[in-house]
Amino acid sequence: MQFTSVTFDLDGTLVDSLPDLSAACQRMLQELGLPSRSLDEIGRFVGEGMAVLVERCLTFAAPPDAALLARGIAAFRHHYALTNGTLTRCYPGVEEALQAWQATGIAMAVVTNKPEAFTLQLLEKLALTPFFPVVVGGDTTPQRKPHPAPLLHACAAMERAVAGNLHIGDSRHDIATARNAGCAVYAVPYGYHGDEPLRADECDALVADIATALRLAQLPAR
Missing domain, CATH: 1.10.150.240 (Putative phosphatase; domain 2)
Incomplete structure (x- = not known):
């Protein structure tokens, strides 16, 4: 799609x-x-x-x-x-991949369980703020992931239908959030998901990184 x-x-x-x-x-x-x-x-x-x-x-x-x-x-x-932001670093290739996502013209947002103030602080320190006009933190809505409310809030703020959204995360909470909201979900195998690795059959695609996710999504650059 x-x-x-x-x-x-x-x-x-x-x-x-x-x-x-x-x-x-x-x-x-x-x-x-x-x-x-x-x-x-x-x-x-x-x-x-x-x-x-x-x-x-x-x-x-x-x-x-x-x-x-x-x-x-x-x-x-x-x-x-x-x-916050002192030792935190983007994963390799993230900045370049976000530039490529942005070049397609797709609406972009961050949806995280980190409190909104800390999220905004971190995005600013890592120079990621320009990529994300919409930021939803763990206290932006009354419920946090895996409840669908944060993702639904982000889609409403982007003025996009949730059915056309792709969510990308590293955990089963991200997968459940997307399923609960009614949108597609890709998962990355790194990150913080406990002791049990994520499986491809749990999501729409298990991708090596967010650059691979863009290629799979087949979005042309503007």
Whole structure:
């Protein structure tokens, strides 16, 4: 089909943000007097939004109580605001691929579970803001992915029908979001999707990277 818009997940799809997320988590844990977490552990915790990341970091023998979780979220917000974009880098070829996507004239947006303020901060630091007139964060709508609301909100903001949208992400939450919204979904095999690799039969296509996704989508340059 001819796609009229494309939505990209951010962390694990366009950028490797794990070093900054890990640094903020470690500083949060240190501030709270709790044991540190490994980079691999934190990588498995990423993908469902800030509150879930913090809760998983604070879950040792048992989940944190409400008071500890609130302290953890506040501490993480403080530390991540200082680290966001410091060590985060685009995956190889992302900038060039986004330029190629943009050259087709297709409407483009970011749809992520990262809070909107942190998303805008990171896009600005990595010089990705010009690619995305529409940005939907994990707190832009009342629900976050895999609920369809963020993706539907992005399509409405782009003034495009969701049926003509292609969503590209790195996790089963991205796949579920697209399925719930009623649009096509391509998945990349890298990123943050837990211990079980994504399979081609779970999505419309498993692509090596977002440049490959563009070739598969067969969008001509303007």
